[in-house]
Structures are given as structure tokens and as C-alpha cells.
Amino acid sequence: MTALGERLSRPGAVLAVIRVAALPVFLVAERLVEHPAARSAGFDFALPAAAIYAMATFLGELRERPLAPAPVLAAADLLLIAALVETSGGPFSQLRHAFFLVPLSAALLLRxxxxxxxxxxxxxxxxxxxVTYPDATAVRPDAVAFEFSQVLFLIWMGAASTLLSLVLTHRADEIAELATSRGRLVAQALDAEDQARRRLAEALHDEALQNLLAARQLLDAGDPDSAALAREGLDDGVTQIRQAVFDLHPYLLEQAGLRAALQAVAERAGRRAGFTVTVTVDPDVGGLRGQLLFSVARELLANAAKHSGAGAVNVAVRHSESGVELIVADDGRGIDRAAARAAQARGHIGLASCAERAEAVGGAFKVERGSEGGTVARMWVPLEDVQEDAA
Structure with missing residues (x-):
């Protein structure tokens, strides 16, 4: 689309074009259709004023400098239409139909x-x-009924336009929220990559590298006891490197499937925090949403290991006709909402990130206290083939 086309596609510019296009219609309607002559002298002044106003708003939109805020322009539209209607037949003017367009135009731009x-x-x-038009019944015997019906139609149009504005505003707010959420996800992805590299470097330097250096020193000693200790250090170093590689990329998810990958990460979290784990995955799940399910489950297990004080954690993945549900439940101290909000304010956005990743694919995420204590986290995602880039 050209730059001019982009400018003219904005709601304000569309309304400016409608204003300009209405001018010849108003002129033809006033000239061709017979109407009462009362108060008609001012039309030849009102129409040029409307033309100047319409062209000014159109040029302002072309220059991306609106003539005035949208509410002011809507009020000006009404005043000019009222002047044109008053001077071209009053309540019986053909131009009265323009009153019906203003609420619709307001719905496009205003809350x-x-x-x-x-x-x-x-x-x-x-x-x-x-009400102020002179001797309306001389124009039409049913003038009162006619005018009353027009007022009713205007009220109906106003109510419909207000409801339309409510729908459009809600959609605009949703789009803005999605844009903000997507921006946060991008920032979180970049931050997560940096944190993963930092954790990998720390794990390799503080654990695996130290074990390998110690093993080399023991091998240099040359005695049998030192060789046994060196072998133990090498085994520990290999295990630590494998764990670091698994954190970097869950190869088990691709090679052995979701259940094996969840079992491995759950057992590791259990060893670190001292709780037992139970992992159940419905056979029908297969590879559905595997990367997303694994990513969120790992985050929830890490939270449980750090904060729950649990003795047991259960991980379940269930399949239904409409989607897949992940449940991570523990028997710990239970979630503290105030502490969770404070942690998020300090930049700890793990749970918020889980919710946003679920919502990005049309799902839902909820964390609550269990009926018998502890914390229960649930994520539901649909089966539809939606991009899983949120994972």
C-alpha cells in the first residue's frame, strides 16, 4: 500500500473523505427535492461553510495533522448538519438523514x-x-408523528452506535493488550536466553570444570587411591555436563517423548529440593504441544523446588477432545499471592510468563491453593495447530 493509501485508510481520514463526498449529495438533495421554504435563506451560506470545513479536515488528515480532536470534530459535524437541515426544510429536510451517520462515525473513533x-x-x-419549526402541520398533517418517529430512529441509532463503540473499544483494548503481551514475551525470550547462557557458564565453571581440574590433579599424583577419586570426579563432571546440556536443550523430549523428558526434569528438581515426584502422561497426548507443556512444567517444577517446601509433587498431562491440560500439584506451604506479586514486581516473571505463553496459543493458565493445602497450577491449551513459538 502506498503512503497516500495508508493515510486514507485511517478512520479519521475515511470520515474526512465521507464529509467531502457528502457535499454534492447535500446540494442535489436541496435543489432537486421540493421542501418547505421557511428559514431556507441561510442554506447558501451554510453549504460553503460546510465545504470549507470538510476540505480543511481532509487536508489535515492528508498531512497527518488532524484539524481538531475527534470529539470536537464530531460536535462540529452535528452543528453543521443542524444548520444545513434547518435551512433546507427543517425536520422534513432530506438532509436530516445525515444525523444518522454521525453516531456511526463517532463509534469508529470515540469510546x-x-x-x-x-x-x-x-x-x-x-x-x-x-419543536421550533413554524407551522409544521401546514407542511404535513402528520408532522408531530413524523418528527416523533425520526427522534425514535435517532435514539435507536445512538444506542446501536454506542454498543458498536463498546465492541470496537473492547477489541482495540484486546489488541493493545496482546501487543503488549507479545512485547513482553520477546523481552522474556531474550532475557531467558541470557539467563540460560549465564547458568550454563556457572554450571560448567563452578561444578564440571572444578571436578575435571581436581581429577587432573589426582591423576598427576599417580597412586591408586587418587586414581579412584579421579575416576569419581570424572563421572561427576560428565553427569554435570549432561545436566547442563539437558538444560540447554531437552534432547529427551525429541528422542524419548514428553513423559520421559518430564520424568527426568521432575526427578532432578526432586533431588535438588528433597521431594518425591509422580509423573503421569495420557498416552493420547503424544507430541501434542510437547515443547510448550515441557517448558511450562519445568518452570513450575523449578518454582516448587525453590518455594514450596513440599514433600511430594505430582505432574499430570491429560488429553481431552478440546485440548491438553497440564497439572502440577504439591503438598507444600501453598502459594502466597502477595509474595508472588512482589516477586513479579522485582522482575521474577516465571508464572506470568507461563500465563502469557498459554494465552498466546489460545489457552489458559491458573495457580491456586489446593483443597487440602499446597499449590495447584493448571494450564490448558487447545489442540488446534497454532504456532508454538510462545514456548
Whole structure:
């Protein structure tokens, strides 16, 4: 799309084009359709004023410098329409139909409360024109009923436009929230990569490398006892390197499947924190959402190891017709909501990241206290083939 096309595709620019396009329609409607002559002298001044206003708003949108804020422009639209209607037949003018367009245009740009205000002003202006028009029954015997029906239609249009504005505002807020969430996910992904590299470097330097250096010194000693200790140190170093590689990339997930990968990471967390683990995975799950399920389960197990004080942790993955559910439950002290919020404010965003990754694929995430104590974390994700880049 060209730069001009992009400018004209914005809601404000679309309304500016509609204003300009309405001018010849107003002129034709006033000239071709017979209407009462009362108060019609001002039309030849009102239409040029509307033309100047329409062109000014159009040029402002082209230059990306709106003439005024959207609520002000909506009020100006109503005043000009009221002037044109008043001078081209009053409540019976063909131009009265323009009153119906203003609430819809307001719904595109304004929030529900302002849309309702603009709609009410439109109803009020038409009612004022109808009430003050001289000898309306001489124009139409059913003038009162006609004007009343027009007011009812305007009220209906205003209510519909307000509801439309509510829907559009809700969608705009959802889009903004998704954009913010996606931005946070990108930042978290970059931060997680940096943390993973730092943990790997620390694990290799503080554990595996120290064991290998100690083993080399023992081998240099040359006696049988030192050789046995060196062999033990080498075994520990190999184990630590394997654990570091597994943290970097869960190869078991690809080679042996989700259950084996979850069992390995759960047992490791259990050894570190001193709790027993039970892992159950429905056979029907297979590889569905495997990377996401494993990633979130690992985060939840790490949280349990650090904070729960649990004696036992259960990990379950269940399959249903609509999706896959991950449940990680412990018998520890239970989640402290205030502490969790404070931790997130300090930059510890593990649980928030789990929720955002689930929501990014159309799922849901919830953490709560168990009915018998401890903490229960649940994540549900749909089966649809959605990109799993959130994992």
C-alpha cells in the first residue's frame, strides 16, 4: 500500500473523505427535492461553510495533522448538519438523514461514553429543530408523528452506535493488550536466553570444570587411591555436563517423548529440593504441544523446588477432545499471592510468563491453593495447530 493509501485508510481520514463526498449529495438533495421554504435563506451560506470545513479536515488528515480532536470534530459535524437541515426544510429536510451517520462515525473513533454523548446531542438538535419549526402541520398533517418517529430512529441509532463503540473499544483494548503481551514475551525470550547462557557458564565453571581440574590433579599424583577419586570426579563432571546440556536443550523430549523428558526434569528438581515426584502422561497426548507443556512444567517444577517446601509433587498431562491440560500439584506451604506479586514486581516473571505463553496459543493458565493445602497450577491449551513459538 502506498503512503497516500495508508493515510486514507485511517478512520479519521475515511470520515474526512465521507464529509467531502457528502457535499454534492447535500446540494442535489436541496435543489432537486421540493421542501418547505421557511428559514431556507441561510442554506447558501451554510453549504460553503460546510465545504470549507470538510476540505480543511481532509487536508489535515492528508498531512497527518488532524484539524481538531475527534470529539470536537464530531460536535462540529452535528452543528453543521443542524444548520444545513434547518435551512433546507427543517425536520422534513432530506438532509436530516445525515444525523444518522454521525453516531456511526463517532463509534469508529470515540469510546462508548463519548459516542453516547454525541448521539444525545444529535437527538437534541433534531428535536430542537422540530419543536421550533413554524407551522409544521401546514407542511404535513402528520408532522408531530413524523418528527416523533425520526427522534425514535435517532435514539435507536445512538444506542446501536454506542454498543458498536463498546465492541470496537473492547477489541482495540484486546489488541493493545496482546501487543503488549507479545512485547513482553520477546523481552522474556531474550532475557531467558541470557539467563540460560549465564547458568550454563556457572554450571560448567563452578561444578564440571572444578571436578575435571581436581581429577587432573589426582591423576598427576599417580597412586591408586587418587586414581579412584579421579575416576569419581570424572563421572561427576560428565553427569554435570549432561545436566547442563539437558538444560540447554531437552534432547529427551525429541528422542524419548514428553513423559520421559518430564520424568527426568521432575526427578532432578526432586533431588535438588528433597521431594518425591509422580509423573503421569495420557498416552493420547503424544507430541501434542510437547515443547510448550515441557517448558511450562519445568518452570513450575523449578518454582516448587525453590518455594514450596513440599514433600511430594505430582505432574499430570491429560488429553481431552478440546485440548491438553497440564497439572502440577504439591503438598507444600501453598502459594502466597502477595509474595508472588512482589516477586513479579522485582522482575521474577516465571508464572506470568507461563500465563502469557498459554494465552498466546489460545489457552489458559491458573495457580491456586489446593483443597487440602499446597499449590495447584493448571494450564490448558487447545489442540488446534497454532504456532508454538510462545514456548
Amino acid at each position: 462508548p461514553a463519548l459516542t453516547a454523548v454525541i448521539s444525545a446531542i444529535g437527538v437534541g438538535l433534531y428535536t430542537l429543530i422540530a
